[in-house]
Amino acid sequence: MPEFAFDPPLPTAAVPDEQRLAGFLQTLTLKDDAGKPIGLARWHAPGGLTEGVVQILELTIAEPHRRRGHAGRLLKATIDQAVRYHRLHKQPLRRLWFSIEQKTQVNARAFLTQHGFHHTGTISDLLKSQDALIYVRSLD
Numbered sequence: 001m002p003e004f005a006f007d008p009p010l011p012t013a014a015v016p017d018e019q020r021l022a023g024f025l026q027t028l029t030l031k032d033d034a035g036k037p038i039g040l041a042r043w044h045a046p047g048g049l050t051e052g053v054v055q056i057l058e059l060t061i062a063e064p065h066r067r068r069g070h071a072g073r074l075l076k077a078t079i080d081q082a083v084r085y086h087r088l089h090k091q092p093l094r095r096l097w098f099s100i101e102q103k104t105q106v107n108a109r110a111f112l113t114q115h116g117f118h119h120t121g122t123i124s125d126l127l128k129s130q131d132a133l134i135y136v137r138s139l140d
Contacts, residue, residue, distance in 0.1 A: 002038065002070065004077050005029040014089050021047040026081060030061075030074050038065040041078045043096075045085055052094035052140075054082045059098075059108075075115055083139070096137045099123075103130040112137075 007027045015024075023046045030039035039061040045054050056078060061070045079096065086093040098117065100108045109119070112135045121134040 002030050002032055002073070004074075005031060006081065010081060010085055011088065023047040024085060026085075028074060028077055028081065030070055030077075032065075038062050039070050039074045041074050043078050043082055045082065050091070052086060052092050054086075054093060054096050056096055056098045071111060072115065079139075092140065094138065094140045096139070098135045099132050100135065101127060101130050102133050109133065109135070 005028070007029070010026070023044060025042070025044045028041045028043075029037050030041075032038050040058060041056065041060075042058040043054050043056045056075075059071060059074060059078070061074070082096065083093050096117075097120075098112060100112070102122070113119075115137070117135040117137040119133055120136045123132040123134065126132045
């Protein structure tokens with residue numbers, strides 16, 4: 001059964017305000033039974049936590065391991081970590097957002113929609129030959 005590694009692990013106590021200003025960045029690695037990485041997710045909570053918003057920076061599953069439910073498990077674990085981090089600081093996590101490429105990430109668009117994310121915005125002229133799409137999932 002695949003297992004997760006968290007780098008860094010969540011703090012065990014609320015981080016002081018002056019340290020929290022830098023925000024929190026965590027990488028989750030999904031490993032197979034032999035301990036080999038098969039997937040990776042990275043999320044960021046900006047400093048302050050006042051908005052209750054987290055950006056998922058990356059969510060990737062290695063090609064031979066796709067279409068087996070690993071991405072869904074990795075997304076769920078990522079959301080769980082972000083919720084726990086916010087709860088530790090007595091702040092509700094309200095929204096998660098993700099930026100993806102319009103043309104090259106068609107499967108990602110379908111995946112995010114299937115997992116409760118909605119396309120809320122488009123950034124034109126950021127990328128060379130396609131738009132960046134913003135997907136948001138509300139938790140409140």
